[in-house]
Every structure is written in structure tokens, then in C-alpha cells.
Amino acid sequence: DAGVIQSPRHEVTEMGQEVTLRCKPISGHDYLFWYRQTMMRGLELLIYFNNNVPIDDSGMPEDRFSAKMPNASFSTLKIQPSEPRDSAVYFCASSKRTGSNTGELFFGEGSRLTVL
């Protein structure tokens, strides 16, 4: 069974360019999360979806960040324009809600973004 698939694994871009990160969650999972990980701040939740609907985007740092989930098998995180401070590893994770708990999260291998 394939896990969460993210692309690209590595992205190097110049300040001001648009960046699009992609995620395919595990089939049958109803929650999808986007996290950002840095040495300074650890793992931060950016946004999460339930059944393809954005539920909480309060972690999105600013209007330059946007996320979509057009269907149950695909999500994107877009940064436009990118800035050097956006450099981080971005993780996508999915889970299936069981009872009153979202249960364990299954993470992808991450997309390492470097903005020069």
C-alpha cells in the first residue's frame, strides 16, 4: 500500500518565484494536513482539510501561501511570491478519523524548499 506521496522532494528557487508543492494522500483517508518544519520552530501546522474542505488555515503565515484540495487524492500548497524565509521542509500528512480522534498521522517524506 503506497504511503503519502509528495513532490518535488527538493526545490531550489529564487526569491519572487512561484512554488507549488504537491501531495497525494493515502486512499481512504479523510484528513489531510500541511506542516512546515524548521530548526527554529519545529513542526508547524499550516492548514488542514477534512473531506477536501479546508477547515483551519490559521497557520498559514500570510497571503502568499495558499492550499487547495480539488479531490480526495490530490492537494497543493502554493507560495507566490516565495521569499528566503520560506525555506523549510514541507510535509503533507493524512489520517482517517476513528471515533473522536483523528488517530495517527501518516507523513510523506517531505519537500525541502530552498529560496535563494
Next chain:
Amino acid sequence: EDQVTQSPEALRLQEGESSSLNCSYTVSGLRGLFWYRQDPGKGPEFLFTLYSAGEEKEKERLKATLTKKESFLHITAPKPEDSATYLCAVQTGGSYIPTFGRGTSLIVHP
């Protein structure tokens, strides 16, 4: 505000030297506490879920315990392959979404 604090930030052990990692939390209405392992260049991988004080879970050389204010991840006779960052996350009554601590970086020397 809910908080999750892990200590120590980094830990170096000799192979076979048992120790414990700590995760303390100040949250209202704990729904669940999760432990994850993260290897360099990889995403976090789920280890355990604990739901109530007194609960314990074991997996190979790892044992997780939970009290009303903290959780411990005990590592017995660690091996170099146990080297990783261990993350703790809590899920509260107000949200189904886990909040992660900063993690403990564990290095086990042969």
C-alpha cells in the same frame, strides 16, 4: 494556550545505556498523546498513542508511559539504529488536530 515541551533537546547515549525522554504538556482535556520517530530526511513515523494516565505501550526497546502532566519514552539497552529524533504530539478536547513538540534528538554510539 496549549503547550508541549520535550526534554532534553538532545541526548547522546552509549549502546546499551538505557534512558528516558520526557514530554510535558499543559493542555485542557487531553484526547490523546502520540509519539513519533523521525529519521534524517524522512517524515515522522508513528510509534504509539496513549489516551489516559497510567497507560503504557511497548514496542521492542521502547516503552511509552503517561501521567496527567507528562509522558516518558523509555529506551532500554538502545542500539545505534535507535538514533533519530523523537517527537511528541498532543490532541486536546478542543481540537482533533495534534500539536507537536520540538523533539528530542537521540544519538546512540556503538
